[in-house]
Amino acid sequence: MYIKEIELKNFRNYDDLHLEFNENVNFIIGNNAQGKTNLLEGIYLSSIGKSFRTSRDNEMIGFDKDFFKVKVKGEKELFPVDVEITLKKDLGKSIKVNGVNISKTSELLENIYIVIFSPEDLKIVKDEPEKRRKFIDKELCTLRPSYYDALSNYKKVLNQRNTYLKEYNIEPSILDIWDMQLAKYGAAIISMREDFIKKINIISNKIHSNITNGKENLKIEYSPNIKNQEKLEEKVFDILKESRQNDLRLRTTTKGPHRDDIEFYINEINVRSFGSQGQQRTAALSLKLAELNLIKEETGESAILLLDDVMSELDATRQEFLIKSLSDIQLFITTTEITDSLREVISKGKIYTVENGKIKL
Numbered sequence: 001m002y003i004k005e006i007e008l009k010n011f012r013n014y015d016d017l018h019l020e021f022n023e024n025v026n027f028i029i030g031n032n033a034q035g036k037t038n039l040l041e042g043i044y045l046s047s048i049g050k051s052f053r054t055s056r057d058n059e060m061i062g063f064d065k066d067f068f069k070v071k072v073k074g075e076k077e078l079f080p081v082d083v084e085i086t087l088k089k090d091l092g093k094s095i096k097v098n099g100v101n102i103s104k105t106s107e108l109l110e111n112i113y114i115v116i117f118s119p120e121d122l123k124i125v126k127d128e129p130e131k132r133r134k135f136i137d138k139e140l141c142t143l144r145p146s147y148y149d150a151l152s153n154y155k156k157v158l159n160q161r162n163t164y165l166k167e168y169n170i171e172p173s174i175l176d177i178w179d180m181q182l183a184k185y186g187a188a189i190i191s192m193r194e195d196f197i198k199k200i201n202i203i204s205n206k207i208h209s210n211i212t213n214g215k216e217n218l219k220i221e222y223s224p225n226i227k228n229q230e231k232l233e234e235k236v237f238d239i240l241k242e243s244r245q246n247d248l249r250l251r252t253t254t255k256g257p258h259r260d261d262i263e264f265y266i267n268e269i270n271v272r273s274f275g276s277q278g279q280q281r282t283a284a285l286s287l288k289l290a291e292l293n294l295i296k297e298e299t300g301e302s303a304i305l306l307l308d309d310v311m312s313e314l315d316a317t318r319q320e321f322l323i324k325s326l327s328d329i330q331l332f333i334t335t336t337e338i339t340d341s342l343r344e345v346i347s348k349g350k351i352y353t354v355e356n357g358k359i360k361l
Protein backbone atom coordinates (compact mmCIF):
# COMPACT_ATOMS: atom_id res chain seq x y z
CA MET A 1 0.00 0.00 0.00
CA TYR A 2 1.04 3.62 -0.14
CA ILE A 3 0.07 6.98 1.25
CA LYS A 4 -1.22 9.48 -1.28
CA GLU A 5 -1.89 12.57 0.78
CA ILE A 6 -1.60 14.10 4.21
CA GLU A 7 -3.19 17.10 5.87
CA LEU A 8 -1.89 18.46 9.18
CA LYS A 9 -3.61 21.16 11.18
CA ASN A 10 -1.97 22.54 14.34
CA PHE A 11 0.17 19.42 14.50
CA ARG A 12 3.55 20.09 16.22
CA ASN A 13 5.18 22.92 14.24
CA TYR A 14 2.85 22.50 11.22
CA ASP A 15 0.01 25.03 11.30
CA ASP A 16 -1.53 24.00 8.04
CA LEU A 17 -0.04 21.50 5.64
CA HIS A 18 -1.45 19.67 2.65
CA LEU A 19 0.91 17.41 0.71
CA GLU A 20 0.72 14.75 -1.95
CA PHE A 21 3.31 12.00 -1.88
CA ASN A 22 5.21 9.94 -4.37
CA GLU A 23 4.23 6.28 -4.59
CA ASN A 24 7.87 5.17 -4.29
CA VAL A 25 10.31 7.37 -2.41
CA ASN A 26 9.81 10.61 -0.54
CA PHE A 27 12.88 12.48 0.70
CA ILE A 28 12.28 14.90 3.52
CA ILE A 29 15.29 17.13 3.73
CA GLY A 30 16.06 19.95 6.12
CA ASN A 31 18.27 21.22 8.88
CA ASN A 32 17.83 20.12 12.47
CA ALA A 33 14.63 21.07 14.31
CA GLN A 34 12.69 22.07 11.17
CA GLY A 35 9.95 19.42 11.34
CA LYS A 36 11.21 16.29 9.54
CA THR A 37 10.44 13.86 12.36
CA ASN A 38 7.21 15.75 13.13
CA LEU A 39 5.97 14.97 9.63
CA LEU A 40 6.80 11.27 10.04
CA GLU A 41 5.04 11.30 13.40
CA GLY A 42 1.90 12.67 11.73
CA ILE A 43 2.03 9.96 9.07
CA TYR A 44 2.66 7.24 11.67
CA LEU A 45 -0.31 8.33 13.77
CA SER A 46 -2.66 7.02 11.09
CA SER A 47 -1.45 3.45 11.62
CA ILE A 48 -2.00 2.84 15.34
CA GLY A 49 -3.39 6.16 16.56
CA LYS A 50 -0.32 6.80 18.71
CA SER A 51 3.00 8.54 18.33
CA PHE A 52 6.25 6.59 18.13
CA ARG A 53 7.99 9.05 20.40
CA THR A 54 5.57 10.09 23.11
CA SER A 55 2.77 8.49 25.04
CA ARG A 56 1.34 11.91 25.87
CA ASP A 57 -0.94 12.79 22.97
CA ASN A 58 -1.32 16.43 24.05
CA GLU A 59 2.35 17.06 23.27
CA MET A 60 1.55 16.79 19.57
CA ILE A 61 -0.84 19.75 19.63
CA GLY A 62 0.88 22.86 18.29
CA PHE A 63 2.11 25.25 20.99
CA ASP A 64 -0.67 27.73 21.88
CA LYS A 65 -3.29 25.68 20.01
CA ASP A 66 -6.09 23.65 21.53
CA PHE A 67 -6.50 20.86 18.99
CA PHE A 68 -4.80 19.09 16.12
CA LYS A 69 -6.13 17.27 13.11
CA VAL A 70 -4.28 14.73 10.98
CA LYS A 71 -5.82 13.34 7.81
CA VAL A 72 -4.11 10.60 5.82
CA LYS A 73 -5.29 9.17 2.53
CA GLY A 74 -3.90 5.81 1.50
CA GLU A 75 -4.27 3.40 -1.39
CA LYS A 76 -4.41 -0.31 -0.63
CA GLU A 77 -4.22 -3.23 -3.06
CA LEU A 78 -7.95 -3.18 -3.73
CA PHE A 79 -9.41 0.02 -2.30
CA PRO A 80 -8.57 3.44 -0.89
CA VAL A 81 -8.60 4.17 2.84
CA ASP A 82 -8.66 7.43 4.70
CA VAL A 83 -8.04 8.07 8.36
CA GLU A 84 -8.75 11.27 10.26
CA ILE A 85 -7.58 11.81 13.82
CA THR A 86 -8.58 14.82 15.87
CA LEU A 87 -7.31 15.52 19.34
CA LYS A 88 -8.82 18.27 21.45
CA LYS A 89 -6.78 19.35 24.41
CA ASP A 90 -8.00 17.51 27.53
CA LEU A 91 -11.05 16.23 25.67
CA GLY A 92 -9.39 13.32 23.97
CA LYS A 93 -9.15 11.78 20.58
CA SER A 94 -11.70 11.03 17.93
CA ILE A 95 -10.92 8.87 14.94
CA LYS A 96 -12.71 8.46 11.64
CA VAL A 97 -12.01 5.69 9.16
CA ASN A 98 -13.44 6.34 5.71
CA GLY A 99 -15.57 9.08 7.19
CA VAL A 100 -17.10 6.92 9.93
CA ASN A 101 -16.39 7.49 13.62
CA ILE A 102 -14.86 4.53 15.41
CA SER A 103 -15.31 3.91 19.12
CA LYS A 104 -12.20 1.85 19.93
CA THR A 105 -8.62 2.46 18.80
CA SER A 106 -8.31 -1.23 17.94
CA GLU A 107 -10.78 -0.58 15.09
CA LEU A 108 -8.22 1.74 13.52
CA LEU A 109 -5.69 -1.07 13.17
CA GLU A 110 -5.53 -3.10 9.95
CA ASN A 111 -6.11 0.01 7.86
CA ILE A 112 -2.73 1.63 7.29
CA TYR A 113 0.43 -0.39 7.87
CA ILE A 114 3.52 1.59 8.79
CA VAL A 115 6.94 0.59 10.12
CA ILE A 116 9.26 3.21 11.56
CA PHE A 117 13.00 2.77 11.63
CA SER A 118 15.08 5.29 13.54
CA PRO A 119 18.60 5.29 15.02
CA GLU A 120 17.01 4.24 18.34
CA ASP A 121 15.95 0.96 16.73
CA LEU A 122 19.55 0.13 15.88
CA LYS A 123 20.18 -0.16 19.62
CA ILE A 124 17.35 -2.59 20.28
CA VAL A 125 19.64 -5.56 20.93
CA LYS A 126 21.66 -3.71 23.56
CA ASP A 127 18.91 -1.58 25.11
CA GLU A 128 16.90 -2.37 28.20
CA PRO A 129 14.19 -5.11 27.92
CA GLU A 130 11.40 -2.53 27.91
CA LYS A 131 12.47 -1.39 24.43
CA ARG A 132 12.26 -4.94 23.12
CA ARG A 133 8.83 -5.44 24.66
CA LYS A 134 7.72 -2.19 23.01
CA PHE A 135 8.93 -3.49 19.68
CA ILE A 136 6.92 -6.70 20.04
CA ASP A 137 3.88 -4.81 21.24
CA LYS A 138 3.90 -2.27 18.43
CA GLU A 139 4.26 -4.94 15.79
CA LEU A 140 1.64 -7.25 17.28
CA CYS A 141 -0.80 -4.36 17.69
CA THR A 142 -0.36 -3.62 14.00
CA LEU A 143 -1.09 -7.23 13.09
CA ARG A 144 -3.68 -8.29 15.66
CA PRO A 145 -6.39 -6.01 17.04
CA SER A 146 -7.13 -8.69 19.67
CA TYR A 147 -3.55 -8.26 20.94
CA TYR A 148 -4.12 -4.52 21.25
CA ASP A 149 -7.19 -5.15 23.41
CA ALA A 150 -5.51 -7.82 25.57
CA LEU A 151 -2.48 -5.60 26.12
CA SER A 152 -4.37 -2.47 27.07
CA ASN A 153 -6.59 -4.47 29.46
CA TYR A 154 -3.55 -6.21 30.96
CA LYS A 155 -1.80 -2.87 31.54
CA LYS A 156 -4.89 -1.36 33.14
CA VAL A 157 -5.32 -4.26 35.59
CA LEU A 158 -1.59 -4.42 36.30
CA ASN A 159 -1.59 -0.72 37.22
CA GLN A 160 -4.56 -1.16 39.54
CA ARG A 161 -2.98 -4.19 41.19
CA ASN A 162 0.34 -2.40 41.68
CA THR A 163 -1.36 0.66 43.16
CA TYR A 164 -3.35 -1.58 45.50
CA LEU A 165 -0.20 -3.43 46.60
CA LYS A 166 1.11 -0.13 47.95
CA GLU A 167 -1.83 0.26 50.34
CA TYR A 168 -1.80 -0.86 53.97
CA ASN A 169 -4.87 -3.03 54.38
CA ILE A 170 -4.86 -5.57 51.65
CA GLU A 171 -7.85 -7.80 51.05
CA PRO A 172 -6.78 -11.11 49.42
CA SER A 173 -10.14 -11.54 47.67
CA ILE A 174 -9.58 -8.28 45.78
CA LEU A 175 -6.21 -9.51 44.59
CA ASP A 176 -7.91 -12.74 43.47
CA ILE A 177 -10.18 -10.80 41.15
CA TRP A 178 -7.28 -8.94 39.58
CA ASP A 179 -5.24 -12.12 39.31
CA MET A 180 -8.01 -13.79 37.35
CA GLN A 181 -8.06 -10.93 34.88
CA LEU A 182 -4.28 -10.74 34.64
CA ALA A 183 -4.23 -14.49 33.95
CA LYS A 184 -6.77 -14.15 31.15
CA TYR A 185 -5.12 -11.21 29.35
CA GLY A 186 -1.59 -12.36 30.24
CA ALA A 187 -2.14 -15.81 28.72
CA ALA A 188 -3.37 -14.24 25.47
CA ILE A 189 -0.32 -11.97 25.36
CA ILE A 190 2.17 -14.77 26.06
CA SER A 191 0.84 -17.10 23.40
CA MET A 192 0.63 -14.37 20.72
CA ARG A 193 4.15 -13.18 21.55
CA GLU A 194 5.53 -16.70 21.27
CA ASP A 195 3.90 -17.28 17.92
CA PHE A 196 5.09 -13.88 16.63
CA ILE A 197 8.71 -14.39 17.66
CA LYS A 198 8.81 -17.83 16.06
CA LYS A 199 7.71 -16.27 12.77
CA ILE A 200 9.98 -13.23 12.97
CA ASN A 201 12.91 -15.53 13.83
CA ILE A 202 12.55 -17.52 10.62
CA ILE A 203 12.33 -14.42 8.41
CA SER A 204 15.11 -12.44 10.07
CA ASN A 205 17.42 -15.46 9.94
CA LYS A 206 17.16 -15.47 6.13
CA ILE A 207 17.66 -11.71 5.86
CA HIS A 208 20.62 -11.71 8.22
CA SER A 209 22.25 -14.50 6.28
CA ASN A 210 21.86 -12.44 3.08
CA ILE A 211 23.35 -9.30 4.60
CA THR A 212 26.36 -11.21 5.93
CA ASN A 213 26.88 -13.40 2.82
CA GLY A 214 25.95 -16.51 4.75
CA LYS A 215 28.58 -15.99 7.43
CA GLU A 216 26.21 -15.36 10.31
CA ASN A 217 23.32 -17.41 11.60
CA LEU A 218 20.92 -15.20 13.56
CA LYS A 219 18.47 -16.68 16.04
CA ILE A 220 15.84 -14.67 17.89
CA GLU A 221 14.26 -16.33 20.90
CA TYR A 222 11.39 -15.46 23.18
CA SER A 223 12.50 -15.27 26.79
CA PRO A 224 9.19 -15.25 28.64
CA ASN A 225 8.80 -14.54 32.33
CA ILE A 226 6.05 -17.19 32.40
CA LYS A 227 6.50 -19.96 29.82
CA ASN A 228 3.79 -20.84 27.34
CA GLN A 229 2.34 -24.20 28.42
CA GLU A 230 -0.86 -26.20 28.56
CA LYS A 231 -3.74 -24.61 30.44
CA LEU A 232 -1.80 -21.39 30.33
CA GLU A 233 -4.46 -19.16 31.88
CA GLU A 234 -4.73 -21.41 34.95
CA LYS A 235 -0.95 -21.61 35.17
CA VAL A 236 -0.55 -17.83 35.11
CA PHE A 237 -3.15 -17.58 37.86
CA ASP A 238 -1.30 -20.20 39.97
CA ILE A 239 2.04 -18.47 39.47
CA LEU A 240 0.57 -15.12 40.55
CA LYS A 241 -0.79 -16.84 43.64
CA GLU A 242 2.57 -18.45 44.43
CA SER A 243 4.37 -15.14 44.13
CA ARG A 244 1.81 -13.20 46.13
CA GLN A 245 3.85 -13.13 49.35
CA ASN A 246 6.79 -11.82 47.41
CA ASP A 247 4.58 -9.24 45.65
CA LEU A 248 3.20 -8.06 49.02
CA ARG A 249 6.70 -7.65 50.36
CA LEU A 250 7.99 -5.81 47.28
CA ARG A 251 4.65 -4.00 46.74
CA THR A 252 4.60 -4.71 43.04
CA THR A 253 3.66 -7.50 40.61
CA THR A 254 6.82 -9.51 40.07
CA LYS A 255 5.57 -12.17 37.63
CA GLY A 256 4.00 -11.88 34.21
CA PRO A 257 4.57 -10.87 30.60
CA HIS A 258 5.41 -7.29 31.64
CA ARG A 259 8.78 -8.87 32.53
CA ASP A 260 9.31 -10.65 29.18
CA ASP A 261 12.34 -10.26 26.94
CA ILE A 262 13.80 -11.52 23.68
CA GLU A 263 17.32 -12.82 23.10
CA PHE A 264 19.47 -12.58 19.99
CA TYR A 265 22.12 -15.16 19.07
CA ILE A 266 24.63 -15.08 16.22
CA ASN A 267 26.27 -18.41 15.51
CA GLU A 268 24.96 -19.55 18.92
CA ILE A 269 26.62 -16.67 20.76
CA ASN A 270 24.53 -14.17 22.72
CA VAL A 271 24.71 -10.91 20.75
CA ARG A 272 23.82 -8.61 23.64
CA SER A 273 26.67 -9.86 25.80
CA PHE A 274 29.29 -10.82 23.24
CA GLY A 275 28.37 -9.36 19.84
CA SER A 276 30.30 -6.51 18.27
CA GLN A 277 28.50 -3.22 17.78
CA GLY A 278 28.33 -3.96 14.05
CA GLN A 279 26.72 -7.35 14.68
CA GLN A 280 24.19 -5.81 17.02
CA ARG A 281 23.25 -3.23 14.41
CA THR A 282 23.00 -5.79 11.63
CA ALA A 283 20.78 -7.96 13.81
CA ALA A 284 18.57 -4.92 14.43
CA LEU A 285 18.41 -4.19 10.71
CA SER A 286 17.46 -7.82 9.97
CA LEU A 287 14.74 -7.62 12.60
CA LYS A 288 13.27 -4.45 11.08
CA LEU A 289 13.27 -5.86 7.57
CA ALA A 290 11.68 -9.05 8.90
CA GLU A 291 8.93 -6.91 10.41
CA LEU A 292 8.10 -5.56 6.94
CA ASN A 293 8.11 -9.03 5.40
CA LEU A 294 5.87 -10.43 8.10
CA ILE A 295 3.27 -7.72 7.56
CA LYS A 296 3.27 -8.53 3.84
CA GLU A 297 2.98 -12.25 4.56
CA GLU A 298 0.12 -11.87 7.01
CA THR A 299 -1.91 -9.11 5.42
CA GLY A 300 -1.02 -9.18 1.73
CA GLU A 301 -0.22 -5.45 1.97
CA SER A 302 3.25 -3.99 1.83
CA ALA A 303 3.78 -1.64 4.74
CA ILE A 304 5.11 1.88 4.35
CA LEU A 305 8.57 2.38 5.81
CA LEU A 306 9.64 5.56 7.55
CA LEU A 307 13.42 5.91 7.78
CA ASP A 308 14.13 8.68 10.26
CA ASP A 309 17.77 9.75 10.01
CA VAL A 310 18.80 6.16 9.76
CA MET A 311 20.87 6.17 6.59
CA SER A 312 23.70 8.20 8.03
CA GLU A 313 23.97 5.64 10.84
CA LEU A 314 24.66 2.74 8.50
CA ASP A 315 27.86 1.90 6.64
CA ALA A 316 27.90 1.70 2.83
CA THR A 317 27.28 -2.07 2.65
CA ARG A 318 24.28 -1.95 4.92
CA GLN A 319 22.88 1.17 3.20
CA GLU A 320 23.13 -0.58 -0.13
CA PHE A 321 21.46 -3.71 1.20
CA LEU A 322 18.67 -1.68 2.71
CA ILE A 323 17.96 0.29 -0.44
CA LYS A 324 18.07 -2.81 -2.63
CA SER A 325 15.69 -4.75 -0.44
CA LEU A 326 13.21 -1.89 -0.26
CA SER A 327 12.71 -1.27 -3.95
CA ASP A 328 9.03 -2.21 -4.03
CA ILE A 329 7.61 -0.37 -1.02
CA GLN A 330 6.83 3.26 -0.31
CA LEU A 331 9.62 4.97 1.60
CA PHE A 332 9.83 8.20 3.55
CA ILE A 333 13.44 9.11 4.18
CA THR A 334 14.43 12.05 6.36
CA THR A 335 17.95 13.35 6.19
CA THR A 336 19.88 16.56 6.65
CA GLU A 337 21.84 15.97 3.45
CA ILE A 338 21.73 13.78 0.38
CA THR A 339 24.56 11.26 0.47
CA ASP A 340 25.95 9.30 -2.48
CA SER A 341 23.99 6.16 -1.68
CA LEU A 342 20.77 8.16 -1.58
CA ARG A 343 21.51 9.89 -4.88
CA GLU A 344 20.93 6.56 -6.64
CA VAL A 345 17.32 6.28 -5.47
CA ILE A 346 16.45 9.92 -5.93
CA SER A 347 15.46 9.48 -9.55
CA LYS A 348 12.55 7.31 -8.41
CA GLY A 349 11.28 9.77 -5.87
CA LYS A 350 10.31 13.25 -4.87
CA ILE A 351 12.17 15.73 -2.67
CA TYR A 352 10.51 17.86 -0.01
CA THR A 353 12.48 20.56 1.75
CA VAL A 354 11.34 21.40 5.28
CA GLU A 355 11.92 24.75 6.89
CA ASN A 356 10.28 25.72 10.13
CA GLY A 357 7.08 23.75 9.65
CA LYS A 358 6.70 24.65 5.96
CA ILE A 359 7.45 22.43 2.99
CA LYS A 360 8.97 23.49 -0.29
CA LEU A 361 8.80 21.19 -3.30
Ligand SMILES: Nc1ncnc2c1ncn2[C@@H]1O[C@H](COP(=O)(O)OP(=O)(O)OP(=O)(O)O)[C@@H](O)[C@H]1O
Nearest residue numbers: 012013032033034035036037038059060061062063
Ligand atom coordinates in the same frame (compact mmCIF):
# COMPACT_ATOMS: atom_id res chain seq x y z
N1 LIG B 1 3.81 20.68 20.05
C1 LIG B 1 4.62 21.43 19.31
N2 LIG B 1 4.19 22.61 18.78
C2 LIG B 1 5.00 23.39 18.04
N3 LIG B 1 6.28 23.06 17.76
C3 LIG B 1 6.76 21.92 18.26
C4 LIG B 1 5.97 21.05 19.06
N4 LIG B 1 6.71 19.99 19.41
C5 LIG B 1 7.91 20.20 18.87
N5 LIG B 1 7.96 21.35 18.18
C6 LIG B 1 9.09 21.93 17.46
O1 LIG B 1 9.42 21.09 16.37
C7 LIG B 1 10.82 21.18 16.15
C8 LIG B 1 11.44 19.80 16.04
O2 LIG B 1 10.93 19.18 14.95
P1 LIG B 1 11.49 17.76 14.52
O3 LIG B 1 11.71 16.88 15.66
O4 LIG B 1 10.57 17.31 13.45
O5 LIG B 1 12.89 18.19 13.90
P2 LIG B 1 13.77 17.47 12.81
O6 LIG B 1 13.64 18.27 11.53
O7 LIG B 1 13.43 16.05 12.74
O8 LIG B 1 15.22 17.72 13.39
P3 LIG B 1 16.47 16.72 13.58
O9 LIG B 1 17.21 16.77 12.28
O10 LIG B 1 17.24 17.37 14.67
O11 LIG B 1 15.95 15.39 13.94
C9 LIG B 1 11.43 21.88 17.32
O12 LIG B 1 11.87 23.12 16.91
C10 LIG B 1 10.33 21.97 18.33
O13 LIG B 1 10.37 23.16 19.05
Ligand SMILES: [Mg+2]
Nearest residue numbers: 036037038309
Ligand atom coordinates in the same frame (compact mmCIF):
# COMPACT_ATOMS: atom_id res chain seq x y z
MG1 LIG C 1 14.37 14.34 13.54
